[in-house]
Amino acid sequence: MSTHSEPLGRPLRAGVIGLGWAGQQHMAAYDALPGVELVAIAGMEDGPRAELGEQYGLTRLHRDWKDLVAEGDLDLVSVAVPTFLHAPIAVGALEAGLHVLSEKPIARTAAEAQTMVDAAHRAGRVLEVAFNHRRRGDIEALKAAIDGGQIGRPYHARAIWLRRAGIPALGSWFTNREMAGGGPLIDIGVHVLDYALHFFGEPRVQAVSAVTHAELGNRGRGGSTGSVKQNVDSAYEVEDLASLLLRLEGGGSIVIETSWAAYRPAGDEFGITLYGTEGGADLRVVDYAPSGELTIFTGEGEESQDITVTADPGRGHLAVVETFLEHVADPANWSNWDGSLALDRARVIDAAYESARIGAEVRLSPATNADGATAGTAATEGA
Numbered sequence: 363m364s365t366h367s368e369p370l371g372r373p374l375r376a377g378v379i380g381l382g383w384a385g386q387q388h389m390a391a392y393d394a395l396p397g398v399e400l401v402a403i404a405g406m407e408d409g410p411r412a413e414l415g416e417q418y419g420l421t422r423l424h425r426d427w428k429d430l431v432a433e434g435d436l437d438l439v440s441v442a443v444p445t446f447l448h449a450p451i452a453v454g455a456l457e458a459g460l461h462v463l464s465e466k467p468i469a470r471t472a473a474e475a476q477t478m479v480d481a482a483h484r485a486g487r488v489l490e491v492a493f494n495h496r497r498r499g500d501i502e503a504l505k506a507a508i509d510g511g512q513i514g515r516p517y518h519a520r521a522i523w524l525r526r527a528g529i530p531a532l533g534s535w536f537t538n539r540e541m542a543g544g545g546p547l548i549d550i551g552v553h554v555l556d557y558a559l560h561f562f563g564e565p566r567v568q569a570v571s572a573v574t575h576a577e578l579g580n581r582g583r584g585g586s587t588g589s590v591k592q593n594v595d596s597a598y599e600v601e602d603l604a605s606l607l608l609r610l611e612g613g614g615s616i617v618i619e620t621s622w623a624a625y626r627p628a629g630d631e632f633g634i635t636l637y638g639t640e641g642g643a644d645l646r647v648v649d650y651a652p653s654g655e656l657t658i659f660t661g662e663g664e665e666s667q668d669i670t671v672t673a674d675p676g677r678g679h680l681a682v683v684e685t686f687l688e689h690v691a692d693p694a695n696w697s698n699w700d701g702s703l704a705l706d707r708a709r710v711i712d713a714a715y716e717s718a719r720i721g722a723e724v725r726l727s728p729a730t731n732a733d734g735a736t737a738g739t740a741a742t743e744g745a
């Protein structure tokens with residue numbers, strides 16, 4: 363099919379930085395999609411780097427991201443490394459003239475994310491962030507139902523991602539505040555925030571009230587047994603549960619609850635319960651089922667009608683990478699794809715952590731940021 367490579371008359375040349383689960387999703391997508399060639403990877407683990415190099419027939423294998431960016435002939439790069447490295451790598455790659463697809467969360471803070479968006483504008487290149495959950499089939503089906511008017515105007519939602527014992531790995535970068543920027547809220551809550559706001563049609567978040575708790579991880583409980591991550595001997599420095607109330611422009615509201623660890627049914631569960639003026643919806647995905655249970659509620663009072671929707675699994679990262687390539691192949695619109703949606707998510711997460719810290723609601727203003735400094739960035743002021 364694709365027209366991705368047409369402007370250049372040759373396939374786009376892609377690199378992937380990061381060899382973990384996330385990086386491997388990007389590698390598989392570049393390998394599968396037409397109009398693009400995976401030519402280089404970078405990551406610190408010698409064994410996996412060699413194995414992945416062999417799997418994809420690559421000779422350009424680097425330990426450090428700087429050597430991959432310095433290759434000079436790449437068109438684009440995926441960044442799938444610990445969160446503290448997202449901004450330096452994205453800015454370095456953009457300044458080297460590459461288009462960048464970063465993993466979520468965009469960065470540890472909105473201020474850091476802003477440096478990435480600014481770099482994309484200066485370089486005149488595409489910056490995108492992987493929100494692969496909104497490309498699941500069940501989430502796309504619910505969005506289609508909302509857009510088709512089946513539930514009317516959504517006015518309230520309760521959205522979750524909860525785990526019983528799913529701290530990505532005790533002692534790894536995920537549990538280190540400096541490296542990760544936070545716990546389950548910034549890690550999995552950012553997906554929930556993304557799909558919830560997507561369902562509401564991207565209203566501006568006006569205010570956030572949040573609480574965070576760290577009760578289990580700091581006592582060595584709740585670590586995932588299935589997650590293998592490099593041990594950096596970190597103490598448990600982040601929350602293991604967060605709960606948020608968002609007030610939206612136009613009067614809507616969203617409650618988000620997210621945990622890596624909590625005494626609740628075993629396993630992993632995410633989803634959303636959504637109430638609209640003409641109907642409602644409930645989506646549950648248990649233990650990463652490719653397709654969750656989606657029900658749409660319509661009708662009036664006693665004469666309610668429940669519709670069970672069977673959705674395809676969807677394409678997740680494959681769809682994210684494909685859309686990124688479509689944007690890269692459209693130079694006239696590069697400035698529209700600058701990471702600002704992900705930056706908005708980062709502002710909400712900043713405000714949530716600030717709210718939890720000060721114990722009060724934090725209002726977000728489009729006019730000033732936390733220091734009251736720059737127009738167009740987040741304001742976090744206790745209310």
Ligand SMILES: NC(=O)c1ccc[n+]([C@@H]2O[C@H](COP(=O)([O-])OP(=O)(O)OC[C@H]3O[C@@H](n4cnc5c(N)ncnc54)[C@H](O)[C@@H]3O)[C@@H](O)[C@H]2O)c1
Nearest residue numbers: 380381382383384404405406407426427442443465466467
């Ligand atoms: N979208 C999703 O569903 C999803 C799922 C998992 C992780 N993620 C995100 O992907 C990112 C990586 O997560 P992960 O679980 O794959 O982590 P991971 O710890 O398994 O892998 C991180 C990789 O980064 C590499 N790295 C670290 N420093 C480097 C450097 N200086 N140069 C080159 N490579 C370096 C490591 O060697 C490793 O290969 C995180 O931002 C995470 O939030 C997204």
